[in-house]
Amino acid sequence: MISLINKINMTTQATHAEFTRDDIYEALSNKRRRFVMHYLQQYGHTGSLGTIAEHVAAWEHNIDVSAVGSSDRKNVYTSLQQFHLPKMEDIGLIIFDQRAGTVELSQAAADIDIYTELVGRHELPWSMYYLSLGGIGGSIVTGSTVGTIEFIDIDPIASAIFTVTSISVLAMIHTYYMHQDRIGENEKPPEVAQ
Incomplete structure (x- = not known):
């Protein structure tokens, strides 16, 4: 009992x-x-x-x-x-x-x-894409605003729009893949669906 x-x-x-x-x-x-x-x-x-x-x-x-x-x-x-x-x-x-x-x-x-981000040996995690894009975009915006990028004539507003758009597109792609890797999101588990 x-x-x-x-x-x-x-x-x-x-x-x-x-x-x-x-x-x-x-x-x-x-x-x-x-x-x-x-x-x-x-x-x-x-x-x-x-x-x-x-x-x-x-x-x-x-x-x-x-x-x-x-x-x-x-x-x-x-x-x-x-x-x-x-x-x-x-x-x-x-x-x-x-x-x-x-x-x-x-x-x-x-x-x-619960979602899984499986990163293979020769693949990059999403954080590296954001870091790279943020660094490149930030450098272009800063360089075009301060005028240190003299060999490229880029409008500061255009460079800012490019950077924001690039990060937004990357975020949409990341969101799509994140949903594919979420447990319970699709018919098969993430590790089977791949």
Whole structure:
């Protein structure tokens, strides 16, 4: 009887939990847990364990949900049921009802946006684009205003308009890619869609 009461208290606490960044990073350090978060964000914040397991298995193998085999589904189902979902519930990200086989995104987790910026070895992060464009634009505006760029006759207002427009266009492109990398934004998780 005591273990049942403790389980009820843990579930109640998980629904109102405040979690830290470290909790979120720990939860998202595993691909299956990222896929669960993506599913819940994408499909109405709730789902059955079986349906979630099918989607996770499909995303792991980069196949359609209808093509998931029973052994792959069972493997993911068992892993989610026994390890990943209880861990996510302990952190406070989800509410997991093992008896009913349902998973629900907690209100605290529903209130956060999670996006991933994956930067390859030979790629630049977005901050470097902004820094470069800001430095170049600032130099052109300053040089044209003070008159130190004598070899180029640029109107200070035109250089300011160019700089602001360039930064605005870069921000729009960045916003587009940021939405593509947000967990729960598209049909497939960011790491599968790429």
